[in-house]
Amino acid sequence: MSEAGEHTASVASSDHEHEAPKYMLIWLYLFILTVAEVGVALLDVLPKWVIVVSLLAMAVWKAVLVAMYYMHLKFEPSRLRLVAVAPLPAVAIMIIVIMMEYVL
Amino acid sequence: MDWALPPNYSTFGVQIDQLFWIIFVITGIAFVLVEAGLILFIVKYRSRTGHKAYYTHGSNKLEIIWTVVPALVFVVLGVYSAGLWADIKNPSNMPEGAIEFEVRAKQFEWNIVYPGPDEILGTGDDFEVLNQFHFPAGEPVIVYLEAEDVIHSFFIPELRVKQDAVPGMRIPVWFDATQTGEFEIACAELCGLGHYRMEAAVTVHERADFDAWQASRALAQ
């Protein structure tokens, strides 16, 4: 019956036994990253490919922060995380394969 | 109607037809297996009173057999097709020294640009003929396909050639006719209300006749 106990617990009470995430700290990260992005793009001193790669890296970093903390993915059961990343392979396949038209 | 592919006049057409019939045999075996099995089961196991069905949840051995056998067949088929496909369609495998034409498709006609007596496209003696495609037999031909408005498809059944002509692209196709003859270019991609009548005459000449025809045409321009 332990299964039952677990279940009701997760349905009835909310899933926030974890300590409250530091929302303001994340906000600060996001702010700094945005400033850094704009800086990198507008100063335009680095080689083009470095700019592109670093901008993409920072964008992904920000997106992951939002998903993990604001959307609470970090604190969700891993099964839910699986749902959240499910479309990513399809996205990757779509974009990479269509791009191969030009690369091959 | 005969249940047959039309006579083949191109070099790689032989292999295409061969592959067609190889697949026909493989799928034919699978077809007979499935359909005969179904009929046999219907007859043999139809319900009888007092009879109880055999209780089973399956067999791992059988699952493995009917996964592995088709997979092997498909891998072999895939490798074989891949090689042939690369020979036919890969631009790096296009034959050297082929005579080149340009075909511009538009609603609903085929404009054939001939290289002229110097056999080089883009020079002064090029000329254009509407809906008439003449070329010599026995040597490779490359056609550069372009389209002006919408997508058309360059289809000569007897030469086993088909390739879409896409606006904004210049797509090479090659073939090598083994014999002389008269055929048609048909348009195989829906391109509007005249799609069904977008055809052009194809004449495959002996080399000498082709030269003569081209010379006379070039003069007339």
Next chain:
Amino acid sequence: MATIVAEAPGQATGHAEHEQSFLRKYIFSSDHKIIAIQFLFLTLFFLAVGGLLAMMMRYQIAWPDQPIPGGGILPESMVASGYILPEFYNALVTMHGSIMVFLAIMPMLVGVYANYLIPLQLGTHDMAFPRLNMYSFWLMVPAGIITLASFWVIGGAAGAGWTLYAPLSARPDLTGVELGQVMWLVALIFIGLSSILGSVNYITTTINMRAPGMTWFRMPLTIWALFITAILALLAMPVLSAAGIMLLFDQTLGTSFFLPEGGGQPLLWQHLFWFFGHPEVYILILPAMGFVSEILATGSRKPVFGYKAMVWAIVAIAFLGFIVWGHHMFMSGMNPTLGLSFTVSTLLIAVPSAIKTFNWMGTMWRGNLKLHTPMLFAISFVALFAIGGLSGVFMAATPVDIYIHDTYFIVAHLHYVLFGGSLFALFGAIYYWFPKMFGRMMSEKWGKVHFWTTFVLYNLVFFPMHGLGMVGMMRRIYDSTGYAHLEGIQDTNQLITVAAFGLYLTGFIFAFNFFWSIFKGKKASRNPWDATTLEWQTPSPPKHGNWDEVPVVYHGPHEYSHPDVLDKDWLAQNERPDVVSPAGGSH
């Protein structure tokens, strides 16, 4: 109990029957069973419409030089002095394909049966989001109305093929279709939204609301198929919507996403369309495979052979379905090296289909076959799907596809998988679940008549199309008599057309049986087929809310002829093992 009620928000009173107005009960209902029946009527109507368009097409193909009978009632823009116009023919092909795929078969497979069966077979009171479910039906209605209306606007209905290849579909000056193309895209966006909302519901319900004991591997194969289908739709439909919106902007706002003059890429449309389109064709077959597995097990009185292999095959088909789309584009000017990888993946995707085919045969092997109408349709599904699948192998082999691409060989293939596959399975499913839906049986006698006439005429219509394709007859041509290489095929075309008319008439046998049985059919018991899944353990039809008390599941989905069960040859999923027989265990 409490937790279960909490699981169904918005429908918290799952089983407290309220007095509801007629409108709330039958029209704007959020009961999944009513919604399913609404979908059934809508899709049968569109099946008849799509068929009618096919009949006009067939007439034109067989007798291009003769005026079409009754053509006079159509406006001059479609039929001029009795003759079908080429642009109207294009509209017929396009709308036949589109209506059949998007408004008949897909919503019939998913809208009707996912709605009807998921809550019943999983043992819940309703869907996770009943209101959303209602919206998903009511989005289909405007889509249908717009589609039908597009025939009567200036310029006629869309005429660029169901695949809407740009630039043809993007530029009215090149098709002569002004509004029709736009209307069809708008309808498509409605359909996409409807199907996404539906999928969210099906997936959530399946993941989170299964009855106690209904573990993943005790789910009936129908549910597996519908669940995976919903995932496919969820991931593929939005891409079509995105592409459709860009195409809509090309048509109306003067952008040029797919128009080379403005720097756009015609091939990008094809990539996006087929990235959706290939998963779409599996959306159209997977649920059918699920129904067939279940009907075959019931009809053979045996558990499904290789249940787990069947499940993994569905998953494999779905996964591979996302990496094969390029096989529709072998001749499109796509990079030939890319073509290579698509050949290999396409051939690989045939492996799970092979697994399924052989397991269906395994299910029938040493069974106790009851050849009732649903069973006949299910068996012929296997027979005909195999033909369609095998013709797919020809096309997957790229060199062969050079010749047969865009010929009637493809038309034969697609009707073998879509009609011989999906529609045959659907007929089977309608006969099979009719008693549950309407509380009455359909007539067996007329069912058999319908089956045999359909089976024979169907093959007469579509089998010869392989031959037409081999001869080289192109698709979507209004008149094939102008081509030298197509001489001598007109007899075949006429034979096909005559058979097609017959095939259409068989639809009326079905329609008659269907409507007659709703009112006059023999009253159905709870479980007329002696089936094991949960829906058969409720009254026919089940009441609002489905169950007083949620059932508890003890057994796998298709336990027929269990040796320990002595008094009957089936074991319902929710039968308490200790009640049935002392030794009866679950598997």
Next chain:
Amino acid sequence: MAHAATAARPPERGLDVYTQKVGMWVFLCSEVMFFAGLIGSYVVLRFGASSSWAEPNEVLNVTVTAINTFILICSSVTMVKAFAAAEAGDQKGIKTYLLATTALGALFLGVQVYEYYELIFHQSWAGSHGFTPQAGLYGATFFTMTGFHGFHVLLGVICLGWATIRAYQGHWGADNTHGLEVLGLYWHFVDLVWIILFTIVYLI
């Protein structure tokens, strides 16, 4: 296998979270694919394009949009704060933060409308006056992607407005947080998409 008494057995274990949350995540999967379709097309069109693409700041006003991005990020914080307030049963917090989120969302839309207005009427591109959806692939992709994002923001603001009204009616609280959490998921997702769009449309 021992079977417990019938009625006591709970439904099968799903994702261990409540149904609306699962539903929202599943729906977001389809949204990912929708934006992937648009962004993927953008990448392909830009990569395969013969015509040139403008450099950052050449046509678009990156500074204004950077501020706008910051506004959207702030609205994510206030949203998550509203949810935290609801969990803590802090009625005042719920109201304040929801109101702030709605206002920030509306502000974002306002700035976007201003941006569009400036681009269409006062910006010139490729020699012609006015940067519009008809201004080549650059304009078409720009307006399509940002426009659909803006449409999502609009839907979000409408829902937020509704949630705010409910907050003033005392609807949310420690025992009623699900609706806010689900709405929050949508709102953060819209923010997340913007983070990606901002980078690839304005900065690269």
